[in-house]
Amino acid sequence: MSGALAExxxxxxxxxxxxxDIVVTNRQAFGMADAVDYLLFTPDLIELMERLxxxxxxxxxxxxxxxxxxxxx
Amino acid sequence: MTDDVTTxxxxxxxxxxxxxxxxxxxxxxxxxxxxxxxTGRFLARHLGYxxxxxxxxxxxxxESFAGIANPFALRxxxxxERVVDVGSGAGFDTFVAAGxxxxxxAVVGIDMTPxxxxxxxxxxxxxxxxxxxxxxxxxxxxxxxxxxxxxxxxNGVFNLCxxxxxxxxxxxxxxxxxxxLQFGDIANNNPxxxxxxxxxxxxxx
Numbered sequence: 001m002s003g004a005l006a007e008x009x010x011x012x013x014x015x016x017x018x019x020x021d022i023v024v025t026n027r028q029a030f031g032m033a034d035a036v037d038y039l040l041f042t043p044d045l046i047e048l049m050e051r052l053x054x055x056x057x058x059x060x061x062x063x064x065x066x067x068x069x070x071x072x073x
Numbered sequence: 074m075t076d077d078v079t080t081x082x083x084x085x086x087x088x089x090x091x092x093x094x095x096x097x098x099x100x101x102x103x104x105x106x107x108x109x110x111x112t113g114r115f116l117a118r119h120l121g122y123x124x125x126x127x128x129x130x131x132x133x134x135x136e137s138f139a140g141i142a143n144p145f146a147l148r149x150x151x152x153x154e155r156v157v158d159v160g161s162g163a164g165f166d167t168f169v170a171a172g173x174x175x176x177x178x179a180v181v182g183i184d185m186t187p188x189x190x191x192x193x194x195x196x197x198x199x200x201x202x203x204x205x206x207x208x209x210x211x212x213x214x215x216x217x218x219x220x221x222x223x224x225x226x227x228n229g230v231f232n233l234c235x236x237x238x239x240x241x242x243x244x245x246x247x248x249x250x251x252x253x254l255q256f257g258d259i260a261n262n263n264p265x266x267x268x269x270x271x272x273x274x275x276x277x278x
Binding site: 005006007010013014016017018019023024025026028030061062063064065066067068069070071072073 | 141142143144146147148231232237238241242245248249250251252253254255256257258259260261
């Protein structure tokens with residue numbers, strides 16, 4: 001989870017290597033209640049997040065996204 | 074604070090890869106274990122995979138799926154396309170792609186975890202997917218020629234790459250001009266503190 005990028009940084013990185021037509025969509029909010037269902041979040045991490053995150057961040061601290069981009073023709 | 078555009082690796086790449094392999098080895102070898110996370114058919118339905126692609130696949134080809142989103146949601150693959158599935162795991166997304174591109178297309182799954190590769194190759198025989206091969210490799214060093222692929226897909230992989238630029242550079246290299254990248258992943262809503270960037274447990278978690 002520490003390696004996840006912000007949405008705008010995903011787009012910046014892709015643009016930086018030469019991609020165009022970058023679309024970030026299908027956003028699904030991730031809060032603590034969702035995180036427990038996914039491999040990316042270990043019990044230790046969830047326990048740490050429960051302790052450290054402020055209440056508002058626990059409701060949504062990340063977003064699952066679908067990204068498309070195109071290598072210019 | 075982390076520089077958004079840096080290409081420096083904030084963690085030990087080899088240690089991170091070893092940790093990721095350990096985690097995914099468990100999913101490959103014990104798909105029925107009592108994990109705290111969802112896997113398999115339930116997760117695929119939850120993420121909106123088309124039942125027409127999901128239901129025909131046998132359980133061993135689906136049970137180790139642990140993706141984060143649906144890379145086919147925005148663009149259906151076209152018949153005859155050549156596809157690379159980066160971080161293919163036990164092959165679930167690879168087999169969905171293989172069904173979409175058909176017998177005139179080809180799909181290469183690339184993964185770094187030996188147990189996942191072995192399982193994906195067994196699954197290819199089980200599924201009878203003649204247009205699929207699986208290769209050992211890393212996102213940043215794919216065993217493919219320049220411009221081979223029409224499409225690169227992945228699911229929950231790039232967040233585990235310490236050097237995003239190197240990973241995206243490599244995807245760019247293997248794509249043909251006009252080719253598409255389509256992937257699902259997780260995005261942070263808040264900046265990651267520097268100390269968290271150096272903690273491998275927080276990368277794989």
